[in-house]
Amino acid sequence: MKIEAITLREIRMPLVHFFETSFGRTTARRILLVTLHGQGLDAWGECVAGEHPYYSDESIDTAWHVISAELAPILVGRILEKGSECALLFARVRGHRMAKAALENAAWAGEASEKKMPLWKLLGGSRKEIACGVSIGIQDSIDQLEEKVAIEVDAGYQRIKLKCKPGWDVKIFERIRRHWPRITLSCDANSAYTLADTDHLKRFDEFDLLMIEQPLWYDDFYFHATLQKHLKTAICLDEAIRGVRDAEAAADLGSCRIINVKVGRVGGFSSAIAVHDICRQKQIPVWCGGMLESGIGRAHNVALSTLDNFSLPGDVSASKRYWKEDIIEPEVKVSKEGTIKISDGVGTGYKVREDLIEKLTARKVTITREAAGA
Numbered sequence: 530m531k532i533e534a535i536t537l538r539e540i541r542m543p544l545v546h547f548f549e550t551s552f553g554r555t556t557a558r559r560i561l562l563v564t565l566h567g568q569g570l571d572a573w574g575e576c577v578a579g580e581h582p583y584y585s586d587e588s589i590d591t592a593w594h595v596i597s598a599e600l601a602p603i604l605v606g607r608i609l610e611k612g613s614e615c616a617l618l619f620a621r622v623r624g625h626r627m628a629k630a631a632l633e634n635a636a637w638a639g640e641a642s643e644k645k646m647p648l649w650k651l652l653g654g655s656r657k658e659i660a661c662g663v664s665i666g667i668q669d670s671i672d673q674l675e676e677k678v679a680i681e682v683d684a685g686y687q688r689i690k691l692k693c694k695p696g697w698d699v700k701i702f703e704r705i706r707r708h709w710p711r712i713t714l715s716c717d718a719n720s721a722y723t724l725a726d727t728d729h730l731k732r733f734d735e736f737d738l739l740m741i742e743q744p745l746w747y748d749d750f751y752f753h754a755t756l757q758k759h760l761k762t763a764i765c766l767d768e769a770i771r772g773v774r775d776a777e778a779a780a781d782l783g784s785c786r787i788i789n790v791k792v793g794r795v796g797g798f799s800s801a802i803a804v805h806d807i808c809r810q811k812q813i814p815v816w817c818g819g820m821l822e823s824g825i826g827r828a829h830n831v832a833l834s835t836l837d838n839f840s841l842p843g844d845v846s847a848s849k850r851y852w853k854e855d856i857i858e859p860e861v862k863v864s865k866e867g868t869i870k871i872s873d874g875v876g877t878g879y880k881v882r883e884d885l886i887e888k889l890t891a892r893k894v895t896i897t898r899e900a901a902g903a
C-alpha cells in the first residue's frame with residue numbers, strides 16, 4: 530500500500546454503562562482513530578490508549594503526539610508491502626506501543642484489503658468462530674453486580690470476569706458463586722494488591738476461579754512468580770506483558786500460567802502474533818483482552834482471536850454492551866452460545882460507518898508528505 534496521507538481523529542462515545550476498575554471509573558470514551566490513505570484505499574486503526582495514563586503509561590494525548598510528530602511521518606510517502614514492516618520502521622521510537630499498534634494494525638487491514646483476503650487469514654488464524662467472555666466492572670452494590678452477571682450468563686457468555694480490588698473481592702465471589710456454582714469465573718485486579726496480601730489472595734482459591742488477572746504491580750514478573758507458588762489459582766498477566774520477551778520471561782520464571790494478549794499493549798499485530806507463538810511453545814494458553822474498543826478495534830480483536838492458541842474465551846463481546854450505536858456495520862454480535870462467527874469478507878469483514886464517525890469527531894488532522902516535512 531502506498532501511504533499518501535494519514536488522518537488522526539478523536540471521537541467521543543458515551544458508554545452505555547460506566548466501567549469501573551481498581552484504577553477508576555470511565556463513563557465516556559475519547560478514542561483516537563487513524564486512517565491510512567492509499568491509492569483509492571482507506572485503512573483504519575484504533576489506538577486503545579485510555580483517557581488517562583492509569584492502565585498503562587500511554588494516554589490518548591501522548592499517543593496523539595507520538596503518532597502525529599513521530600510515527601505518521603515515518604510512514605507517509607512510503608510503500609508498505611506488508612503491515613508487519615511497521616514494527617522495524619518504528620523501532621527507533623521506544624515504548625508508545627499503543628500508538629504504534631494503531632498504525633501497524635491499520636496497515637495490516639490495508640494489506641488484507643489489497644490482497645482481497647480476510648484479515649484473520651492474513652494474521653494466520655484458523656477458527657471460524659471464537660469464544661466470548663465478558664468483563665464486568667466494579668458496581669455500586671453487590672445486588673447490581675448480581676443483576677449484571679445474570680444478564681451476561683443469560684446472554685450465553687462463556688466466561689464471566691469480575692473486576693476486583695481490596696474490599697470488593699471475597700464478598701462478591703461468595704455471592705456470585707452461591708448463585709452460579711458452576712460458571713467459568715475469573716477476576717481482574719489491575720494491580721490492586723501487593724505481596725503483603727498473599728494470605729488474603731490465597732482465600733481466592735476457594736472460588737474455583739479460572740484465573741486471577743494481574744494481581745500485583747503492573748511492571749512485575751518476579752513477585753508474581755513468588756505469589757504463583759502460593760496460589761492454586763492460575764495467575765494471568767495482562768499489564769506486565771509488553772511483548773515477546775516479557776512473555777518468555779514470565780513463562781520461564783513461572784510468573785503466570787495464562788496470558789492476556791492485547792494487541793495495543795504489545796505494540797501491534799506482529800508482536801501479538803509473536804507473543805501468541807511463544808506462549809504456544811511454552812504451553813501457556815492465551816486469550817484476547819479488550820480495552821473498551823469501538824467497532825474498529827473490536828473487529829481487529831475478533832480477527833486476532835482466530836489464532837489457534839487463543840484457546841480461552843476473550844474479553845471480546847458484543848458492540849451493544851458498550852455502545853448505543855457502533856461505528857461499524859454490522860455491529861459485533863454474539864450468539865446464544867457465546868460465540869462470534871467469523872466473516873469471510875475481505876479485510877475485517879465489517880464496514881466502517883464514516884458518516885457516523887464524522888459526526889462523533891471532536892478533532893482531526895491529516896498528515897501529508899508536505900506536513901511531515903518530506
Ligand code: OSB
Nearest residue numbers: 584664719818819820821822844
Ligand atoms: O484490565 O482488561 C483490563 C478495560 C480497560 C482497561 C483495562 C481492562 C479493561 C477490561 C475491559 O477489562 C475489557 C472490555 O470489555 O473491553
Ligand code: MG
Nearest residue numbers: 717742743767
Ligand atoms: Mg486486565
